Amino acid sequence: MFTHKRADFGQDFIFGAATASYQIEGGQTDGRGSSIWDTFSATPGNVRDGDTGRVACDHYNRWPEDLDLLADGGFDAYRFSFAWPRLIPEGTGAANPKGIDFYDRLIDGMLERGLKPFATLYHWDLPSALQDRGGWMNRDIAAWFADYAVLVNSRFGDRLAATATINEPWCVAYLSHMLGIHAPGYRDIRAAARVSHNVLLTHGTAIAALRAEGAKNLGIVCNFESAQPASDSPEDREAGRLWDGVFNRWYLDGLFKGRYPDDVLAQFGPHMPQAYTDDMAVVSAPLDWFGINYYSRSLWAHDPRRSAFPLRQVEGPLEKTAIGWEIYPQGLEDILTRISDDYTKLPLYVTENGMAEVEGTDDPRRVAYYDAHLGSVLAARQRGADVRGYFGWSLLDNFEWAEGYDKRFGLVHVDYQTQKRTPKTSYRAFQTLLTGANNPR
Numbered sequence: 001m002f003t004h005k006r007a008d009f010g011q012d013f014i015f016g017a018a019t020a021s022y023q024i025e026g027g028q029t030d031g032r033g034s035s036i037w038d039t040f041s042a043t044p045g046n047v048r049d050g051d052t053g054r055v056a057c058d059h060y061n062r063w064p065e066d067l068d069l070l071a072d073g074g075f076d077a078y079r080f081s082f083a084w085p086r087l088i089p090e091g092t093g094a095a096n097p098k099g100i101d102f103y104d105r106l107i108d109g110m111l112e113r114g115l116k117p118f119a120t121l122y123h124w125d126l127p128s129a130l131q132d133r134g135g136w137m138n139r140d141i142a143a144w145f146a147d148y149a150v151l152v153n154s155r156f157g158d159r160l161a162a163t164a165t166i167n168e169p170w171c172v173a174y175l176s177h178m179l180g181i182h183a184p185g186y187r188d189i190r191a192a193a194r195v196s197h198n199v200l201l202t203h204g205t206a207i208a209a210l211r212a213e214g215a216k217n218l219g220i221v222c223n224f225e226s227a228q229p230a231s232d233s234p235e236d237r238e239a240g241r242l243w244d245g246v247f248n249r250w251y252l253d254g255l256f257k258g259r260y261p262d263d264v265l266a267q268f269g270p271h272m273p274q275a276y277t278d279d280m281a282v283v284s285a286p287l288d289w290f291g292i293n294y295y296s297r298s299l300w301a302h303d304p305r306r307s308a309f310p311l312r313q314v315e316g317p318l319e320k321t322a323i324g325w326e327i328y329p330q331g332l333e334d335i336l337t338r339i340s341d342d343y344t345k346l347p348l349y350v351t352e353n354g355m356a357e358v359e360g361t362d363d364p365r366r367v368a369y370y371d372a373h374l375g376s377v378l379a380a381r382q383r384g385a386d387v388r389g390y391f392g393w394s395l396l397d398n399f400e401w402a403e404g405y406d407k408r409f410g411l412v413h414v415d416y417q418t419q420k421r422t423p424k425t426s427y428r429a430f431q432t433l434l435t436g437a438n439n440p441r
């Protein structure tokens, strides 16, 4: 079990578990429109083993059982995401009544179980119809998303404990438009430059629209790595710093300082949208809280072969998870204190932290991973970071994007043939931490 006690975090600290619509819902029915992940995963070669989110964890039908798992585990909150194409199948225009009904029942189910709904408006499942119109490369997405955000707020806002506009803008932009690993699978520096701006413009535009509706407890969720040089050479030190710019400072500087870092701008060069500086007041709209997703560190070396972003990742020596990421708890303490010291005194939530492990229900390594990272949260709080909550990723084994179902992050094992849920040892560790009991269901 964990070495920490619930009281160590203070009585107001929130513990939750997190999921995302495309990764768990399935339910490609009842008026749900196509998403870019439906098309990306249907394209051979994009997702391991040809896996798709067509069924996933069948959460669309099994959500009561999944909410029971959260409640029985003693969690205070549930971080979930709305599927834009389930609510507005074409992305703009008419809403889908059955989609609204699903989230009505889901949110009411949380409240009935004493779970605080922590919502994310966008966790990567863009309506395909909007991709047909340019998707994130089209500046108009800011208006499309703002209208969607206002719809969500009008139907559900009064019941939400917190609302994040976008999950991991770096993944929406760089991973999906520069590296091509996620949907829509572009490998294009011009697309990446434009989306790196448009995703934050979209966030800020939605914040303004939601404020106009009186919405409260608004934030965004960004992912951070401890970006380090692979050696002490000046070139590698510069490579580590540049990756810190690409992954961390682009979003921190944009959101909290209203400007993008010069070293990354230099790499994007002429590909940035014209007059983007005119948008920075919108990009850096004041927020009520900030979400941090943290998993690991990364090591970087100079790579002179590359004309832009001249760096390459180097495998590190630390123990690794089943997805190959080093286990580096210090990085969570470091990013939390860095954000608090250098960027914002807003309430912070660790909105995702967890590890992939090989299949099974006994996962002592995952227990140790969570225990160490919870220790980092406590250390960051002791250093002055106003960390208000922590969400484990993920409640369930689920569709792990390009890795398909091969990589399992769940506190609860899912047998995808039977959809049977089985709490793992790590779930029991949280249950003991949060309820004092270890009461197998």
Ligand SMILES: N#[N+]C[C@@H]1[C@@H](O)[C@H](O)[C@@H](O)[C@@H]2O[C@H]12
Residues within 6 Å of the ligand: 020, 023, 167, 168, 223, 293, 352, 393, 400, 401, 409
């Ligand atoms: N990979 N990985 C696990 C996890 C992913 O499943 C989430 O959807 C993302 O928000 C974030 O990347 C982290």
